[in-house]
Amino acid sequence: MAVISPRRLVALMCISQVLVQIGAYAWPALLPTFMPLWGLDNSEAGWITGIFYAAYTLAVPFLVTLTDRIDPKRIYLFGVLTTALGHLAFVYLVDGFWSALAARALAGVGWAGSYMTGLKLLADRVQGDLMSRAVSGHAAGVGVAGAVSFLFADRIAALWGWPAAFLAAGICAGTAFVTILALAPWQTKRARPAQQAPLLDFGPVIRNRAAMAYALAYCVHTWEMNALRGWAVAFLAFVAAASAPQDVWISPAAITTVMALLGTAASVLGNEAALKWGRARMVRTTMLLSMCCGLVIGFAGVASYSIAAVLVTVYGILIWLDSSSLTAGTAMHADPARRGATLAVHSMLGYGGGFVGPLALGWTLDALGGMSQHAWGAAFAAAALAVLAGRIAFGRLVLERAGRRG
Numbered sequence: 001m002a003v004i005s006p007r008r009l010v011a012l013m014c015i016s017q018v019l020v021q022i023g024a025y026a027w028p029a030l031l032p033t034f035m036p037l038w039g040l041d042n043s044e045a046g047w048i049t050g051i052f053y054a055a056y057t058l059a060v061p062f063l064v065t066l067t068d069r070i071d072p073k074r075i076y077l078f079g080v081l082t083t084a085l086g087h088l089a090f091v092y093l094v095d096g097f098w099s100a101l102a103a104r105a106l107a108g109v110g111w112a113g114s115y116m117t118g119l120k121l122l123a124d125r126v127q128g129d130l131m132s133r134a135v136s137g138h139a140a141g142v143g144v145a146g147a148v149s150f151l152f153a154d155r156i157a158a159l160w161g162w163p164a165a166f167l168a169a170g171i172c173a174g175t176a177f178v179t180i181l182a183l184a185p186w187q188t189k190r191a192r193p194a195q196q197a198p199l200l201d202f203g204p205v206i207r208n209r210a211a212m213a214y215a216l217a218y219c220v221h222t223w224e225m226n227a228l229r230g231w232a233v234a235f236l237a238f239v240a241a242a243s244a245p246q247d248v249w250i251s252p253a254a255i256t257t258v259m260a261l262l263g264t265a266a267s268v269l270g271n272e273a274a275l276k277w278g279r280a281r282m283v284r285t286t287m288l289l290s291m292c293c294g295l296v297i298g299f300a301g302v303a304s305y306s307i308a309a310v311l312v313t314v315y316g317i318l319i320w321l322d323s324s325s326l327t328a329g330t331a332m333h334a335d336p337a338r339r340g341a342t343l344a345v346h347s348m349l350g351y352g353g354g355f356v357g358p359l360a361l362g363w364t365l366d367a368l369g370g371m372s373q374h375a376w377g378a379a380f381a382a383a384a385l386a387v388l389a390g391r392i393a394f395g396r397l398v399l400e401r402a403g404r405r406g
Contacts, residue, residue: 004185006126010134012183013118014141019176020080020114021145023087023169026153027052027104030162038096048100053355055108060347063113064120067340071187072121077177079113084173086110090166110173115142116343123331123339124187135271135328143264143320147257204335205342213397214329215346217283220390221326223353223360224290225319227383230358232256232312238371239301239308247305259313263320270321271328279329280398286322287391293318294384298377357383 004012027034028049035045067075086107094100122134153165206212236252274282293315301308327346334342361379368375 004183006130009125009184010122010130010137012179013122013134014137016080016176016180017114017118017138017141018145019172019179020083020111021142022149022152022172023083023166024107024111024146025149026087026090026165026169027100029150029153030157030165033157033162034100038100040097044097048097048104050355051101051105052108052111053351055105056112057348057351057355059109059112060116060351061344063109064116064344064347065341067117067120067124068338069340072117072124072340073180073184073186075117076114076121077181079110079115079117080173080177080180081110082113083107083110084170084177087166087170087173091163091170112347116347117340119327119331120340120343121184123343125185133271135324135331137268139324139327140264140268143267143323144261147260147264150253150257205338205345208333208335208338208342209397210333211330211342211346213280213394214283214326214333215342215349216397217287217322217390217394218326218330218346219349219353220386221287221319221323221353222350223357223386223390224294224383225323225357226354227357227361227380228312228315228319229256229260231361231379232259232316234371235298235301235376236305236308236312238376239305242302243305249306250309255309255312259316262313263316263323266317267320267323271324274322274325274328279325280394282325283322283329284391284395286318286325287387287394290315290318290321291384291387291391294380294387298375298380299373302373302376353386357386360386 031045031049034040040048063075063079086103086109089103089106090100094103119135119138122138126134149169153162153169156165156168233252233256236255240248240252270282270286293311297308297311297315301311330342330346331339360382364379364382365371365375368378
């Protein structure tokens with residue numbers, strides 16, 4: 001096999017992640033079809049949606065940490081193949097709650113085996129500024145594909161039925177599998193140490209204050225991101241219901257899609273800014289700006305649909321702005337021998353925050369009597385307070401590291 005340059009490898013992996021991720025949100029995109037089709041109630045639908053993240057969180061410490069011992073390409077190929085099987089299961093096996101739950105769990109395991117392991121594959125093969133840009137491009141590919149996956153599934157299902165949407169997603173993941181198998185280089189075999197640490201020994205990772213600063217910031221980042229991504233449509237629909245029909249000039253779903261696409265672009269630009277301005281300074285500033293927006297969006301957004309649309313879009317851009325920078329920060333400050341374990345902790349904290357964020361926002365709404373200006377304001381403000389806590393922890397860990405170096 002011909003040697004592939006680092007830049008081409010980055011491009012190849014980014015394209016592969018688009019193909020793997022393009023079916024990620026086929027289930028939530030087609031949820032209105034499945035609920036009456038299989039007689040699902042809201043709780044059952046929620047379980048099928050949430051099991052993806054639960055399976056990811058449980059699988060990622062094992063799969064990503066294994067990349068410190070096994071060539072990440074092998075783990076990545078396992079993840080991509082599992083993702084494809086999860087999609088294809090919907091075509092040939094799924095016919096109700098339990099089978100759908102199993103298929104989405106399988107897809108979650110597949111994503112655990114392909115997301116951070118793909119990043120680890122790059123981290124082991126590229127260096128310097130290209131490494132930082134690889135993280136940014138990797139995140140951009142995932143972000144664009146995730147945003148487009150809603151329309152991808154919806155349009156294919158409208159033309160040829162919902163099984164075709166999952167079939168297309170499975171074919172895309174299968175294409176990524178074949179492409180990486182054929183073109184991505186295998187890792188040079190390394191000598192094994194005489195005595196290896198236990199597989200899930202995260203103690204040294206947690207003691208790495210620099211890496212943990214970015215991992216903890218990533219936790220509250222995804223808390224805030226998924227709270228907005230999970231509730232933006234409902235918030236905009238609430239505002240639209242109280243607005244005149246002519247004021248609702250674009251649908252809530254379309255605004256959310258635009259928000260996600262612009263956020264992905266902001267993530268790339270934010271990483272470039274971090275290279276020039278300083279990563280820690282960039283993270284602290286971005287967290288402060290997003291926190292301020294979170295404190296006002298719920299209270300001010302209900303004034304008009306246009307204001308709500310602008311605030312949701314701006315809030316998304318601010319949240320996404322440091323997304324690549326946080327992951328790049330963790331990867332770059334990790335001990336190379338424990339980079340897989342470090343990314344596993346980073347990912348667990350991130351998806352843990354991403355799971356809690358939407359739930360906390362929903363609980364706040366219910367605790368305050370349901371959707372109202374007061375409840376929306378408090379719900380988004382609660383997410384902002386989580387970011388404040390993360391910013392304080394990030395600042396202290398960064399200062400502690402600087403003090404030790406001094």
